[in-house]
Amino acid sequence: MEVYAVIMAGGTGTRLWPLSTREKPKQTHRFLGDDTLFQEAVHRIKPLVGLDHVLVVAGNRIVEELGRQEPRIPEANFIVEPAGMGTAPCIGLAAVHVAGRDPESVMVVLTADHHIGDVEGFHAALRTAVDAANNGHLVTLGVKPTEPSTGYGYIEHGDPIDRVRGLGVLRVSRFTEKPDRATASEMVRSGRYSWNSGMFVWRVDRILEEFRSHMPELYDQLVVIGDAVGSSSYMEVLEASWGQMPRETIDYGVMEKASDVVVVPVDIGWSDLGTWSSVMSLLPGDSDGNVVRGRHLGIDTRNSLIFGGDRLIATVGVRDLIVVDTGEALLICDKAQDQRVRDLVKML
Amino acid sequence: MEVYAVIMAGGTGTRLWPLSTREKPKQTHRFLGDDTLFQEAVHRIKPLVGLDHVLVVAGNRIVEELGRQEPRIPEANFIVEPAGMGTAPCIGLAAVHVAGRDPESVMVVLTADHHIGDVEGFHAALRTAVDAANNGHLVTLGVKPTEPSTGYGYIEHGDPIDRVRGLGVLRVSRFTEKPDRATASEMVRSGRYSWNSGMFVWRVDRILEEFRSHMPELYDQLVVIGDAVGSSSYMEVLEASWGQMPRETIDYGVMEKASDVVVVPVDIGWSDLGTWSSVMSLLPGDSDGNVVRGRHLGIDTRNSLIFGGDRLIATVGVRDLIVVDTGEALLICDKAQDQRVRDLVKML
Numbered sequence: 181m182e183v184y185a186v187i188m189a190g191g192t193g194t195r196l197w198p199l200s201t202r203e204k205p206k207q208t209h210r211f212l213g214d215d216t217l218f219q220e221a222v223h224r225i226k227p228l229v230g231l232d233h234v235l236v237v238a239g240n241r242i243v244e245e246l247g248r249q250e251p252r253i254p255e256a257n258f259i260v261e262p263a264g265m266g267t268a269p270c271i272g273l274a275a276v277h278v279a280g281r282d283p284e285s286v287m288v289v290l291t292a293d294h295h296i297g298d299v300e301g302f303h304a305a306l307r308t309a310v311d312a313a314n315n316g317h318l319v320t321l322g323v324k325p326t327e328p329s330t331g332y333g334y335i336e337h338g339d340p341i342d343r344v345r346g347l348g349v350l351r352v353s354r355f356t357e358k359p360d361r362a363t364a365s366e367m368v369r370s371g372r373y374s375w376n377s378g379m380f381v382w383r384v385d386r387i388l389e390e391f392r393s394h395m396p397e398l399y400d401q402l403v404v405i406g407d408a409v410g411s412s413s414y415m416e417v418l419e420a421s422w423g424q425m426p427r428e429t430i431d432y433g434v435m436e437k438a439s440d441v442v443v444v445p446v447d448i449g450w451s452d453l454g455t456w457s458s459v460m461s462l463l464p465g466d467s468d469g470n471v472v473r474g475r476h477l478g479i480d481t482r483n484s485l486i487f488g489g490d491r492l493i494a495t496v497g498v499r500d501l502i503v504v505d506t507g508e509a510l511l512i513c514d515k516a517q518d519q520r521v522r523d524l525v526k527m528l
Numbered sequence: 529m530e531v532y533a534v535i536m537a538g539g540t541g542t543r544l545w546p547l548s549t550r551e552k553p554k555q556t557h558r559f560l561g562d563d564t565l566f567q568e569a570v571h572r573i574k575p576l577v578g579l580d581h582v583l584v585v586a587g588n589r590i591v592e593e594l595g596r597q598e599p600r601i602p603e604a605n606f607i608v609e610p611a612g613m614g615t616a617p618c619i620g621l622a623a624v625h626v627a628g629r630d631p632e633s634v635m636v637v638l639t640a641d642h643h644i645g646d647v648e649g650f651h652a653a654l655r656t657a658v659d660a661a662n663n664g665h666l667v668t669l670g671v672k673p674t675e676p677s678t679g680y681g682y683i684e685h686g687d688p689i690d691r692v693r694g695l696g697v698l699r700v701s702r703f704t705e706k707p708d709r710a711t712a713s714e715m716v717r718s719g720r721y722s723w724n725s726g727m728f729v730w731r732v733d734r735i736l737e738e739f740r741s742h743m744p745e746l747y748d749q750l751v752v753i754g755d756a757v758g759s760s761s762y763m764e765v766l767e768a769s770w771g772q773m774p775r776e777t778i779d780y781g782v783m784e785k786a787s788d789v790v791v792v793p794v795d796i797g798w799s800d801l802g803t804w805s806s807v808m809s810l811l812p813g814d815s816d817g818n819v820v821r822g823r824h825l826g827i828d829t830r831n832s833l834i835f836g837g838d839r840l841i842a843t844v845g846v847r848d849l850i851v852v853d854t855g856e857a858l859l860i861c862d863k864a865q866d867q868r869v870r871d872l873v874k875m876l
Contacts, residue, residue: 497862
């Protein structure tokens with residue numbers, strides 16, 4: 181059984197502006213250590229599949245940068261997405277490439293811009309998921325909620341169907357949209373829900389079958405693209421097909437409608453690093469609760485994130501503040517309002 | 529009667545870091561308009577005395593920059609102060625230069641880094657002060673207090689001795705050190721006190737006489753320096769004498785002890801621009817109470833000073849914050865604590 185990993189690297193990381201920009205988005209940056217988030221994602225999956233089985237889907241704008249960051253991934257494994265159209269077209273495109281290599285292989289779908297603290301736990305969960313996928317299930321990794329977040333979709337657990345390699349595999353009763361706070365609290369309390377992490381495992385023939393059933397228009401374009409893979413007209417065909425693609429997520433377009441969807445619940449220190457406060461929560465703080473990168477001088481400064489570069493940042497009398505200083509711009513944001521960075525970027 | 533103006537330009541403007549630095553202090557910067565504070569000071573006095581009667585005292589480090597900013601002031605009028613030793617040696621040095629040009633002239637002592645909103649009122653007060661000085665008084669301009677500041681010395685008014693050109697000239701009962709808050713409130717309420725602005729007017733022979741009486745060691749050095757003015761050994765003599773100078777203010781060293789000190793109380797929109805909030809209070813704010821220089825994008829941002837350059841500064845959810853962004857450093861400071869910028873600079 182061949183296993184291919186597809187890293188979706190098309191995200192924009194809007195709420196991590198000004199470090200994350202359209203030209204140099206979140207996954208190309210170092211937030212936590214010496215590796216960029218993309219490099220973290222690659223290094224995490226490499227031991228399971230090998231670099232020649234790692235495919236990367238990303239826009240034209242950043243595919244070159246990703247290639248520089250991981251030069252040992254074969255150039256042919258970088259799949260250009262002509263425009264971001266949601267996860268359904270992205271995954272469909274990757275699927276036809278994987279199917280072209282081995283139509284019976286298992287395909288692991290991963291994200292390029294998340295953090296996973298427990299890499300061994302991640303590997304164990306993936307091994308379980310790959311086995312379940314090989315048996316024909318569509319597998320999603322469900323993250324154990326650590327708070328009643330309203331920022332994620334939730335997966336309701338159904339009956340266990342199996343234990344594979346010591347981990348539970350449960351039927352999915354239902355995918356739910358992002359809930360309100362009260363609903364989220366109830367879900368977390370019940371213990372019967374996972375966060376939808378956006379990580380999936382399936383046989384590539386199975387997911388293509390589901391595309392055919394639930395998104396036939398998209399599927400038709402995938403067939404056209406698949407026929408052109410390796411030909412000189414590939415890019416032309418891809419771009420023409422992409423113009424016909426519906427904008428859709430894999431969750432809504434496929435997973436909520438597909439049969440035989442299962443979840444492997446995991447507790448692996450996952451974070452989507454969506455906001456500056458989530459970045460802050462993963463970095464060690466000093467005795468005043470400040471997290472500092474770069475040169476900082478503080479008086480009466482507490483519980484703040486100082487994320488700078490070479491320039492000195494001095495703070496006096498601040499609390500719960502996020503300060504991000506790049507060569508191009510400066511963000512100063514109340515920690516409780518860091519979701520609104522998205523609004524800032526819209527205004528720009 | 530000849531009148532010379534001496535602009536003391538040796539200040540460091542510590543609390544306006546990071547814009548104001550030792551290398552490029554406060555008076556060399558634009559805070560309020562197109563002119564630097566030094567240029568404001570020069571343009572303010574020019575109509576009364578003419579540029580060839582404007583002398584500037586400053587350290588070696590910045591005298592060149594000041595010359596660039598006011599190239600029409602004769603080069604010989606820039607007097608280098610080998611090191612900042614307080615206002616007494618500075619004024620003494622200027623006095624021997626003025627005496628060398630005309631020992632019976634009137635000398636107006638001004639600061640290079642303050643703002644005066646009512647320039648006509650300033651001119652009227654100076655005309656009164658010059659006449660009083662010509663009659664032998666040591667004159668200080670006393671600024672009408674607008675708040676019970678603990679940051680200035682206060683001058684207690686005595687009996688009026690005269691009205692000159694329509695303005696009152698009062699004996700000075702007493703110079704007081706910076707008071708505590710309660711004392712300051714009482715002083716302001718009484719109406720019998722002015723702030724000590726650091727602007728003085730006197731005949732040059734009178735101030736030298738006072739130096740001789742109250743600071744004889746300093747006076748002895750002034751005589752040595754005065755004898756060397758115009759000679760090839762001047763700089764050598766100056767530096768040697770400066771090594772013997774006591775560190776002292778004119779207030780403590782002379783004014784508090786001198787006889788025949790008078791005050792001309794003025795209400796001329798004076799500000800020492802000592803802190804960022806005092807800078808802010810002189811600039812027009814927008815409908816959210818923000819004062820912005822440079823490129824700013826704000827969400828839920830109020831009563832804040834955004835003092836930037838070319839780089840975009842974005843703020844979310846901030847109140848009463850001072851943000852100063854220069855090429856070298858960034859300051860983020862609670863407005864109520866902007867006096868502590870001095871402590872920051874000490875730490876650097």
